[in-house]
Amino acid sequence: MKTRFCVLFMLIFLAPSEMMAQRRKTIVDIIIKGGTVVTMDGSHRVIEQGAVAVKSGRIVEVGKTAEIDRKYAAREVVNAAGKVVIPGLINGHTHVPMTLFRGIADDLDLQEWLTKYIFPAEAKNVTEDFVRVGARLGLAEMIRSGTTTYCDMYYFEDAIADETFKAGMRGVLGETVIDFPVADNKTYDQGLAYSDRFINKWKGNALIVPAIAPHAPYTVSEDHLKAARALSDKLGAPIVIHISETKREVDDSLKAKGASPVDYLNRIGFLNDRVIAAHVVWPSDEELGLLKRLGVGIVHNPQSNMKLASGTAPVPQMLKENLPVGLGTDGAASNNDLNLWEEMDTAAKLHKLISNDPKVVSAEEAFEMATIRGARALHLDKEIGSIEKGKRADLVIVDLDDLNQTPWYNIYSDLVYASKADDVRTVIIEGRVIMRDRRLLTLNEETIKADARRYRERVVQSVGIKTLPED
Numbered sequence: 001m002k003t004r005f006c007v008l009f010m011l012i013f014l015a016p017s018e019m020m021a022q023r024r025k026t027i028v029d030i031i032i033k034g035g036t037v038v039t040m041d042g043s044h045r046v047i048e049q050g051a052v053a054v055k056s057g058r059i060v061e062v063g064k065t066a067e068i069d070r071k072y073a074a075r076e077v078v079n080a081a082g083k084v085v086i087p088g089l090i091n092g093h094t095h096v097p098m099t100l101f102r103g104i105a106d107d108l109d110l111q112e113w114l115t116k117y118i119f120p121a122e123a124k125n126v127t128e129d130f131v132r133v134g135a136r137l138g139l140a141e142m143i144r145s146g147t148t149t150y151c152d153m154y155y156f157e158d159a160i161a162d163e164t165f166k167a168g169m170r171g172v173l174g175e176t177v178i179d180f181p182v183a184d185n186k187t188y189d190q191g192l193a194y195s196d197r198f199i200n201k202w203k204g205n206a207l208i209v210p211a212i213a214p215h216a217p218y219t220v221s222e223d224h225l226k227a228a229r230a231l232s233d234k235l236g237a238p239i240v241i242h243i244s245e246t247k248r249e250v251d252d253s254l255k256a257k258g259a260s261p262v263d264y265l266n267r268i269g270f271l272n273d274r275v276i277a278a279h280v281v282w283p284s285d286e287e288l289g290l291l292k293r294l295g296v297g298i299v300h301n302p303q304s305n306m307k308l309a310s311g312t313a314p315v316p317q318m319l320k321e322n323l324p325v326g327l328g329t330d331g332a333a334s335n336n337d338l339n340l341w342e343e344m345d346t347a348a349k350l351h352k353l354i355s356n357d358p359k360v361v362s363a364e365e366a367f368e369m370a371t372i373r374g375a376r377a378l379h380l381d382k383e384i385g386s387i388e389k390g391k392r393a394d395l396v397i398v399d400l401d402d403l404n405q406t407p408w409y410n411i412y413s414d415l416v417y418a419s420k421a422d423d424v425r426t427v428i429i430e431g432r433v434i435m436r437d438r439r440l441l442t443l444n445e446e447t448i449k450a451d452a453r454r455y456r457e458r459v460v461q462s463v464g465i466k467t468l469p470e471d
């Protein structure tokens with residue numbers, strides 16, 4: 001009798017109170033729970049049995065799974081038990097449609113590679129359709145390897161923005177302007193007008209940050225560089241540019257302008273805290289100080305610099321002085337992939353070898369360059385780069401039990417030295433699942449590959465490339 005009364009009591013009183021507790025919970029869109037959360041916040045917190053609550057594209061809260069469970073209920077729960085949850089990786093420099101020139105000409109120096117192969121191949125092949133096909137290929141490759149934001153500079157950037165937005169990916173996208181006729185614009189003025197329209201069209205978009213990208217100080221005149229800066233000032237848009245990539249660029253600049261590229265750009269009033277400078281391989285100590293004072297973002301591209309033998313950027317010094325330096329792949333023609341995991345691994349190892357000091361560029365620092373420090377390089381660190389309340393929900397779930405990851409002791413060592421792009425399982429950008437369990441949800445891999453192969457035939461015919469085996 002007593003037991004029956006108790007059961008009755010629980011049915012009448014406890015069940016409704018449990019329901020009340022459920023009702024008191026805040027409803028969010030997604031909760032990722034049970035994983036090891038590598039936050040990359042100010043104190044680099046790593047939360048075991050962690051959870052992340054996401055609503056309307058933003059991170060609502062991050063903490064222990066038990067805490068998050070008490071406060072939130074979600075429409076979609078993603079189980080990350082036994083896995084690691086990281087901020088989406090940031091590819092700070094690429095030319096995404098150049099995936100279609102992957103392997104077109106390798107083992108050359110920058111000048112020969114650019115002038116004999118890349119510029120002619122671009123002149124004969126680049127159209128809006130080419131750019132769209134190449135962008136889709138690059139986007140798929142980046143999403144599958146856990147990149148959630150990339151910084152681009154190419155032609156027809158409006159089409160790239162359209163493809164990026166449709167894929168659900170985040171991008172800082174710069175229309176390339178240069179002092180010779182290119183595929184989308186025949187004069188510099190046309191390029192500027194295109195950039196003006198392009199930036200106005202995409203400004204304020206949740207995923208796309210439109211930018212202007214004067215190619216380099218050696219391919220764009222002083223007046224034209226100033227005009228690009230004026231457009232950036234007028235529209236508040238970032239400027240993406242290559243600076244000090246090779247020793248030859250520095251020597252030529254000293255001869256022609258009496259100043260190194262960084263000094264010259266500073267002298268003409270070009271540099272500020274909206275500039276994103278790719279490479280910066282050959283700066284002096286004073287120039288690094290200048291870039292720091294002005295707040296210029298820097299993107300290090302270790303594999304591209306190694307492949308073109310451009311030199312070794314002083315990254316240990318940049319880190320010591322807390323400069324905003326991120327990591328990039330550069331275009332697929334000089335890398336030849338868009339895989340940030342390899343860049344992290346290479347960055348950590350290259351600088352140890354060059355400086356003869358295994359303590360420089362630790363695994364944790366390399367991971368930081370691919371996440372929060374990379375966000376600083378793109379001037380987006382208030383929005384992305386770490387798993388923190390209020391930031392945009394760009395989250396990647398990575399396996400932690402593959403053979404190459406087992407066993408693990410230090411999470412950063414495991415991520416940087418042992419994990420591979422294939423270990424990425426699920427990708428969320430702006431609170432939307434873009435890849436689930438390695439299946440792309442916004443792009444069709446088979447169609448992308450078929451389209452790319454079609455372009456390969458055209459490229460081979462247009463520039464007479466020798467292929468192996470011979471076609």
Ligand SMILES: [Zn+2]
Pocket residue numbers: 093094095242278330331
């Ligand atoms: Zn580049």
